[in-house]
Every structure is written in C-alpha cells, then in structure tokens.
Amino acid sequence: xxxxxxxxxxxxxxxxxxxxxxxxxxxxxxxxxxxxxxxxxxxxxxxxxxxxxxxxxxxxxxxxxxxxxxxxxxxxxxxxxxxxxxxxxxxxxxxxxxxxxxxxxxxxxxxxxxxxxxxxxxxxxxxxxxxxxxxxxxxxxxxxxxxxxxxxxxxxxxxxxxxxxxxxxxxxxxxxxxxxxxxxxxxxxxxxxxxxxxxxxxxxxxxxxxxxxxxxxxxxxxxxxxxxxxxxxxxxxxxxxxxxxxxxxxxxxxxxxxxxxxxxxxxxxxxxxxxxxxxxxxxxxxxxxxxxxxxxxxxxxxxxxxxxxxxxxxxxxxxxxxx
Numbered sequence: 001x002x003x004x005x006x007x008x009x010x011x012x013x014x015x016x017x018x019x020x021x022x023x024x025x026x027x028x029x030x031x032x033x034x035x036x037x038x039x040x041x042x043x044x045x046x047x048x049x050x051x052x053x054x055x056x057x058x059x060x061x062x063x064x065x066x067x068x069x070x071x072x073x074x075x076x077x078x079x080x081x082x083x084x085x086x087x088x089x090x091x092x093x094x095x096x097x098x099x100x101x102x103x104x105x106x107x108x109x110x111x112x113x114x115x116x117x118x119x120x121x122x123x124x125x126x127x128x129x130x131x132x133x134x135x136x137x138x139x140x141x142x143x144x145x146x147x148x149x150x151x152x153x154x155x156x157x158x159x160x161x162x163x164x165x166x167x168x169x170x171x172x173x174x175x176x177x178x179x180x181x182x183x184x185x186x187x188x189x190x191x192x193x194x195x196x197x198x199x200x201x202x203x204x205x206x207x208x209x210x211x212x213x214x215x216x217x218x219x220x221x222x223x224x225x226x227x228x229x230x231x232x233x234x235x236x237x238x239x240x241x242x243x244x245x246x247x248x249x250x251x252x253x254x255x256x257x258x259x260x261x262x263x264x265x266x267x268x269x270x271x272x273x274x275x276x277x278x279x280x281x282x283x284x285x286x287x288x289x290x291x292x293x294x295x296x297x298x299x300x301x302x303x304x305x306x307x308x309x310x311x312x313x314x315x316x317x318x319x320x321x322x323x
Contacts, residue, residue: 001031001032001033001201001203001206001208001210001322001323002031002032002033002320002321002322002323003029003030003031003032003210003235003237003320003321003323004029004030004032004053004318004319004320004321005028005029005049005237005276005315005316005317005318005319005321006025006028006029006030006049006050006052006053006317006318007023007025007026007027007028007029007045007047007048007049007050007053007079007317008022008023008025008027008049008276008277008278008314008315008316008317008319009022009023009024009025009026009027009075009277009278009280009317010026010027010075010214010215010239010241010255010276010277010278010279010280011026011241011279011280012026012074012075012280013025013026013047013048013075013078013280014280018283018284019283019284020284021284021287021316022278022287022314022315022316022317023316023317023318024280024317025047025048025049025052025079025317026047026048026049026075026076026078026079027044027045027047027049027070027075027076027214027276027277028043028044028045028046028047028048028049028050028053028079029043029044029045029049029212029237030042030043030044030053031043031044031201031210033183033201033203034148034203034205034206035146035147035148035181035182035183035203035204035205036146036148036183037064037146037147037148037149037150037151038148039061039062039063039064040062040063040064040065040066040151041057041062041064041065041066042066042068042146043065043066043067043068044068044069044070044199044212045068045069045070045076045077045214046067046069046076046077046078046079046080046083047075047076047077047078047079048078048079048082049079049317050079050083051082051083051084052318053083054083054084054085055084057085058084058085058088058091062085062091063090063091063092064091064092064093064094065085065091065092065093065094066094066096066146066152067093067094067095067096067105068096068097068185068197068199069096069097069098069105069108069197070190070196070197070199070212070214070215071097071098071100071192071194071195071196071197071215072097072098072100072103072105072108072194073194073215076215077108077112078112080109080112080113081112081113081118086125087120087125088128089125089127089128090128091128092128092130093128093129093130094129094130095109095129095130095131096144096154097136097197098136098137098139098195098196098197099136099137099195100194100195101194104131105131106129106131109122109126109129110122110123110126113125136154136187136197139187139188139189139197140157140187140188140189140225141156141157141158142154142155142156142157142187143155143156143157143160143184143185143186143187144184144185145170145179145182145183145184145185146182146183146185147170147172147177147181147182147183148181149172149175149177150172150173150175150177151172153170153171157186160184163179164179170182179204180204180205181204181205182204183201183202183203183204184201184202184204185199185200185201185202186199186200186202186229187199187200188200188225188226188229190213190214190215190216191216191217191218191219191254192215192216192217192254193253193254196214196215196216196254198211198212198213198216198226198229199211199212200229200233203323208234208323209232209233209234209235209323210233210234210235210236210237210323211229211230211233211235211236211237211270212237213230213236213237213238213239214237214238214239214276214277215239215254215255215277216238216239216254216255216256217251217252217253217254217255217256218247218251218256218257218260222264222267222268227267227268230264230268230270231268231269232268232269233268233269233270233271234270234271234272234323235270235271235272235321235323236264236265236268236270236272236273236274237273237274237275237276237315238261238264238265238273238274238275238276239255239256239261239276239277240255240256240257240258240260240261240275240276240277240290240294240314241255241256241277241278241279241282242255242256242257242279243257243258243286243289243290243293244257244258244259244293246279255277257293258275258290258291258293258294258297259293259294259296259297260297261273261275261294261297262294262295262297262298262301262312263297263301265298265310265312266298266301266302266308266310267301269308270310271309271310271311272310272311272312272313272321273294273298273310273311273312273313274313274314274315274321275287275290275291275294275312275313275314275315276314276315278290278314287314288314290314291312291313291314294312295312298310298312
C-alpha cells in the first residue's frame with residue numbers, strides 16, 4: 001500500500017516563498033493498493049490537491065474513482081470545481097461521505113456547483129457521479145470492503161464481523177471472496193464541529209494498516225473506540241494544525257497539536273506519524289518547529305522499558321509514503 005499526499009494544507013490554499021517545502025494545496029490523498037480493481041483510483045477528500053492528482057490519473061487512463069469525503073468543509077471539497085475528472089464523463093466517480101444537517105455528497109455537489117457561485121451547474125456534469133446507497137449516516141457502524149475483481153461493497157459492521165468471525169466469505173453481487181483478499185475500510189467520527197469521518201484502511205493480504213485522522217481536536221484522554229480504530233497503524237496521518245502555544249487561542253476550532261498527536265501515536269503503537277492539515281499561516285519553518293514539538297512529546301510519552309521506534313514527519317504536497 002502506498003499513500004500520496006497531494007494536498008496537506010488546512011483551511012485555505014496558500015502560495016509564496018514561505019511555503020515551498022511543504023506546499024500549499026488543501027487536503028487530498030491517494031491510496032494505491034493491490035486490492036483495488038484495475039483502472040480504479042482511491043482518493044480521500046477533494047481539496048485543491050485533487051487537481052494535480054486527477055491530472056496525473058488521466059495520464060494513467062483511469063476509468064473509475066472512489067472518492068471518500070471526511071467532511072464537507074470548503075478545504076476538503078473546493079478542488080472538485082477545477083479537477084478535470086469532474087468534467088470528463090467517461091470516468092466514473094463514486095462519492096461517499098457523511099450525512100450532515102440533511103446533506104450528503106450529492107447535496108453538497110449540487111450546492112457548490114450552482115450559479116451564481118459557479119458557472120457550471122452540477123446537473124450539466126453529474127451523470128457520471130454515483131451516490132446511490134453511498135450515504136454514510138452512521139459511519140462507525142458500517143464498513144467498506146474492496147476486492148480487486150468485484151470492486152467496493154458497503155455493509156453493516158455487525159454483518160461483517162459475523163461473517164469474518166465464522167470464517168465465511170464476503171458476498172459481492174453473486175460472488176464471494178475471503179476477507180484476506182480485500183482492502184477493509186473502517187470508520188470513526190472525529191472530534192470536529194461538523195460530522196467528520198476518520199478512515200482506517202486494512203490491506204488484508206499484507207496486514208498493512210493506514211489511518212487518516214484529520215480535523216480532529218485534542219481530547220483530555222483517548223477514547224477506547226478511537227484507540228481500537230488507530231491500533232497498530234503502520235502509518236497514522238493526523239491533524240496537527242496548531243502549535244501548543246497557538247492552541248490556547250484556537251481551542252474549539254476542531255484541530256490538533258503536535259504533542260497530542262505524538263501522545264496518541266505512542267499509545268496506539270503507530271510505526272510512522274505524519275503531521276498534516278498545516279495552518280495557512282504556518283511557514284515551512286513553523287512546520288519544522290511543530291515536528292520538533294512532536295518529537296519532544298514522543299520522548300516523554302514512550303515507555304522507557306520497551307524498545308519502541310516511531311518516525312515522525314510533516315506531510316508535504318506530492319509526497320509518496322510506502323507502507
């Protein structure tokens with residue numbers, strides 16, 4: 001499994017000499033896995049990073065995109081307005097996301113692509129978007145399974161657990177496959193002002209795990225459900241928008257700090273921690289300091305009697321991380 005962070009900035013895109021190292025695109029990630037069907041791309045969020053991402057996918061002659069929204073704030077949707085794949089009807093786009101205040105992924109698209117806010121009405125391009133049965137009303141009670149031959153299936157978590165606990169196969173439209181052949185995606189609601197999903201990706205053939213926890217504010221303790229969700233992640237990418245000093249002024253805005261991220265990563269046994277959702281006011285130097293804050297917190301949090309090694313880095317635009 002490989003994760004590419006095409007956009008790592010929070011709130012709004014930025015550009016200029018202070019943002020060269022880490023970049024200025026807003027959130028968008030691509031996940032590559034042997035469990036994906038041929039000519040299929042798996043994307044998290046549609047910030048401005050999705051523009052170069054999909055330009056690259058077009059060169060690869062992609063035919064289908066699975067797009068998972070964490071939530072619908074502008075910095076996670078605005079890239080769809082300029083992504084070339086939005087307007088190429090030969091490419092199927094299957095969009096999934098939470099239901100919040102009565103709006104799902106379709107409803108959000110119909111709003112942001114509507115004159116006078118945008119010159120192209122969604123009804124002009126929407127025929128290749130697919131939303132049927134893609135409403136994630138109770139994400140933590142659902143699971144997604146992707147198989148290289150049969151694509152993506154959404155099912156209730158209790159049904160999935162009954163099947164796997166009894167060593168039965170997962171049914172896909174008349175065919176069944178063992179879960180050990182699949183990419184399993186589990187979900188958890190993060191601590192953010194609007195309904196936001198954290199995704200856990202379990203590549204069962206390799207037993208590799210990637211967790212994406214963006215737009216998640218510090219909590220006083222680690223909930224057991226979140227601990228299970230992040231447990232033993234080979235790669236955890238987590239929101240660390242504010243330094244601890246800045247957080248004193250931004251508490252309640254729904255974002256995390258480096259010391260909190262490091263503490264969580266140590267507690268769940270993550271092997272790599274990527275810090276993301278960089279504040280638009282944070283220069284490259286500021287982000288380097290955030291990494292140093294996380295390193296210091298890791299030293300305090302990790303158990304002294306156990307050999308434990310964790311790499312901490314700040315995510316940057318166009319960065320590839322092999323898991």
